[in-house]
Amino acid sequence: MAYEVDGKTINADEEGYIINLADWSEPLAAIIAKSEGLEMTPNHWEVVNFLREYYNEFQIAPAIRVLTKAIGKKLGPDKGNNKYLYDLFPYGPAKQACKVAGLPKPTGCI
Amino acid sequence: MLHTVNKSPFASPTLTQCVGHLTDGAAVLLIEDAVVGATEGTASGALLAKCLKTHPVYVLRPDLMARGIGEGRLVKGVQCVDYAGFVTLVTEHDAVQSWL
């Protein structure tokens, strides 16, 4: 599949994860989010940006358990829990937020 | 003849086998995992130091960098080349033998 951003075609795999990580931009993220049925709020962006920073540092998208713990460490326990993250990304914070963040499917995601 | 070796000498005997077959004018180029064998303080390094008296020895720098080995760790006399240098070596020799 593919996304259209500003007249440009961005290729993605059959699940909607973009192929080339360098293609990512905020407008693209908004389009991916829309196709996922998500309305992006500052809280959504906070998680998406956190994931991009995590990927930059470690070169992987974290598994959900790791994401929850790491977010708790950085943003506090009221955000580092499953309920908060699933409320933002109902189809799985790791999978769905990674897709919006332009990252590959999380390693260790089963 | 340019001889290339691509396996770590700690895991495969191909470097020793290669060095045993060098003739006048031959050069040795270590690529891929073989680059780890050119470091000082190793059995393969000692073998290459002996080899260097009669034959030039080269390592491919990008492979060295990939494995976190600084050029300062190399046996004295071993020369680093990049991909362009690899190509030059190939053109300077009449044939290439790969010790796979």
Added chain:
Amino acid sequence: MSAEDGDTPGVIKRFLFVNRKAPYGTIYALEALEVVLISAAFDQDVSLAFLDDGVYQVLAGNDPSGIGMKNFSPTYRALDDYDITKLYVERESLQERGLPEDGFVVPVSVVSRAEMAAIMSQQDVVLSF
């Protein structure tokens, strides 16, 4: 795994991942790392052993940009987030390769060959790469 083997949910086994290949020349190092990360989901007692050419995997300063491959060194630093903290590097393997006992990309324990053998013998499952 079946009930006959005594495997019930909640039983924690000792898993050792044995890394013996240099990175980048073959795909073993990267594949091992991915399996380790996936295995973390099962909450087992995981250890990683780096011996023979495997010691090159955890050296600091690996830079594969020149050979067009993804640098997976930073990913070893994420193992802590996955609660994988038992990383063992064999001293004799370092010595044979002229490598110092420091300068790793991630905290490791440097152990002797005899200690490594003991670590291996204490495992329930050993996976080799």
